[in-house]
Structure formats: C-alpha cells, structure tokens
Amino acid sequence: xxxxxxxxxxxxxxxxxxxxxxxxxxxxxxxxxxxxxxxxxxxxxxxxxxxxxxxxxxxxxxxxxxxxxxxxxxxxxxxxxxxxxxxxxxxxxxxxxxxxxxxxxxxxxxxxxxxxxxxxxxxxxxxxxxxxxxxxxxxxxxxxxxxxxxxxxxxxxxxxxxxxxxxxx
Numbered sequence: 001x002x003x004x005x006x007x008x009x010x011x012x013x014x015x016x017x018x019x020x021x022x023x024x025x026x027x028x029x030x031x032x033x034x035x036x037x038x039x040x041x042x043x044x045x046x047x048x049x050x051x052x053x054x055x056x057x058x059x060x061x062x063x064x065x066x067x068x069x070x071x072x073x074x075x076x077x078x079x080x081x082x083x084x085x086x087x088x089x090x091x092x093x094x095x096x097x098x099x100x101x102x103x104x105x106x107x108x109x110x111x112x113x114x115x116x117x118x119x120x121x122x123x124x125x126x127x128x129x130x131x132x133x134x135x136x137x138x139x140x141x142x143x144x145x146x147x148x149x150x151x152x153x154x155x156x157x158x159x160x161x162x163x164x165x166x167x168x169x
Contacts (some may be wrong), residue, residue: 007061032076034077035162036075038072065145065168067140070139073104074087074161084127085127087125091120093122096149100118102119108121108169120155138162
C-alpha cells in the first residue's frame with residue numbers, strides 16, 4: 001500500500017509538472033496530425049515477440065523487460081489539408097526518473113521542437129499519403145527499464161502528435 005501511494009504521488013507530480021508544456025504541444029498537434037490506438041508490449045527478449053503468452057500487455061510489467069514493441073496509427077485531423085510526402089516519426093521515451101532514454105547506437109538522436117534540441121529514442125520514416133498509417137516500433141533498450149511510470153511521446157514534423165504511458169512494477 002505504501003508503494004502504491006508513492007507511485008500515485010509520482011504520477012500526479014509528473015502529470016501536473018508537465019501540464020503546461022504538454023498543452024502547448026497539443027495545440028500544435030491539433031492543427032496537423034495525431035497518433036492514436038496505441039498498443040504497448042514489453043518483452044524480455046526478441047523471441048517473445050511471437051509468444052502468445054505476452055498478450056497481457058495492459059497489465060503492469062515487471063522490471064526485467066528490455067524491449068518495447070509499440071504499435072500506433074498516425075492520421076490527419078479531420079477537415080485539415082493534408083501534407084503528404086516523406087515523413088519521419090520520432091518516439092521519445094522518458095523513464096520513471098524523468099530522464100530521456102536515448103542511445104545513438106540503438107537508433108536515438110536529437111531533433112528540433114519548440115525551438116530547442118530534444119532527444120528522441122527511436123525514429124522511423126515513411127511516405128505519408130494522408131490516410132491512416134500504421135506505425136510499428138521495436139526498440140531494445142541497452143539497459144533494463146526502471147520501475148515506475150514511463151512516458152512515450154510521439155513527434156512528427158517537430159510537433160508532438162501523441163502520448164501514451166506504461167508502468168513497470
């Protein structure tokens with residue numbers, strides 16, 4: 001019970017501490033595109049990807065996981081002219097301590113958003129035709145994930161288009 005209280009308090013502080021910055025990013029999101037229909041699965045090893053026993057991905061995960069399998073859809077906002085062409089989607093993963101997870105060797109780097117350089121965890125490029133596009137990331141963290149709340153932010157064209165989170169026990 002004591003740990004549950006600490007997790008809930010951490011979540012409250014993280015959400016409230018980032019509310020202003022996220023609101024500003026979501027205004028940019030509302031003008032162009034959005035990421036939705038998130039599906040997150042954590043795995044200990046790559047062989048677990050096809051293991052049907054890992055379907056309980058909505059349950060909190062244990063701390064021994066190193067691989068994240070993320071699926072989501074990118075779609076244009078209704079009624080907005082669509083900018084088609086070559087697009088790059090970046091995933092920014094923030095651990096339970098508020099630290100960005102990125103490693104240039106594992107596919108991470110930096111991009112510009114809001115006039116500042118921001119780290120990303122992994123990226124993927126695709127040709128966007130204006131229709132809903134399914135995106136899939138498979139990212140192997142060089143280290144094990146910390147226990148607690150993790151935040152996934154999705155960016156396209158330098159603007160935040162979606163966010164999801166997961167908890168590791």
